[in-house]
Amino acid sequence: MAAFEVRPATAADVDAILDLFEEVVAEGRWLGTQAPVDRAERAQRWRAAIDDPRQAMLVAVQDGRVLGHLGLEVATYGVASLGMAVTRADRGRGVGGALLAEAIATARRLGAHKVALQVWPHNAAALGLYRKFGFVEEGRLRRHYRRRSGELWDAVVMGLPLD
Ligand SMILES: CC(C)(COP(=O)(O)OP(=O)(O)OC[C@H]1O[C@@H](n2cnc3c(N)ncnc32)[C@H](O)[C@@H]1OP(=O)(O)O)[C@@H](O)C(=O)NCCC(=O)NCCS
Secondary structure (H helix, E strand, O other): OOOOEEEEOOHHHHHHHHHHHHHHHHHOOOOOOOOOOOHHHHHHHHHHHHHOOOEEEEEEEEOOEEEEEEEEEEOOOOEEEEEEEEOHHHOOOOHHHHHHHHHHHHHHHOOOOEEEEEEOOOOHHHHHHHHHOOOEEEEEEEEEEEOOOOOEEEEEEEEEEOO
8 A cells, every 4th residue: 555645636636535524524613614514615615725826725545535625725915724634544644744835835835834723622732733843823813703502602813933
C-alpha cells in the first residue's frame, strides 16, 4: 500500500471530497455545517474555489481514495481562513498534520500574513492539532452559533501570525 500524499484538489476530486464531507457532517460534532449538505451548491462553490487564485483546496489521497481535505481562502485584508476534515477511519495517522503543514505553506505563498480559524471547544483533536502547529487561542465567541437542536455553541478563535 502506497503512503498517502497531499496535493491540490482538481475538479475530478470534488465528488469524493463531498462524500467525505457529508460523512463528517453526519457525525454532528465537529463541523459548522449541519446535515443535510446541499451537494450541488457545495460542488459549485468548491469547483470555483479550485480555480480561484485566492483560495486553495488540498486533498490527502491514498490509493485513489480521498482521506482528508482542507479548504483555505485568503481575505482581501491578508488573513487566510481554513476548514478541514479527515475521514473517521484515517484519523490519528498524520493526515490532518500533513494537510495543515501544506496549508500553512500555501497561505504564505498566497501572501497571507496570518492564518485564522474557529473550532468548537469540545473538539480536542482539532485544538491539539492547531496548537501543535503554533496556533494560539485569541478568544472565545460565547453562545454564538445556533445549532438545529436549538443549542447555542461557543467557538474558540485561533490564529497563527506568519509575519
Ligand atoms: C482534527 C482532525 C483534522 C485531525 O486530523 P488527524 O489526521 O486525526 O490528525 P493527525 O493524526 O495528523 O494528528 C496531528 C496532531 O493533532 C493532535 N491530535 C490528533 N488527534 C488528537 C486527539 N484525539 N486528541 C488530542 N490531540 C490530537 C496531536 O497534536 C497530533 O500530533 P501527535 O500525533 O504528534 O500527537 C481530525 O480529527 C478530523 O477530521 N476531525 C473531524 C473534523 C474536524 O474536527 N475538523 C476541524 C474542524 S475545526
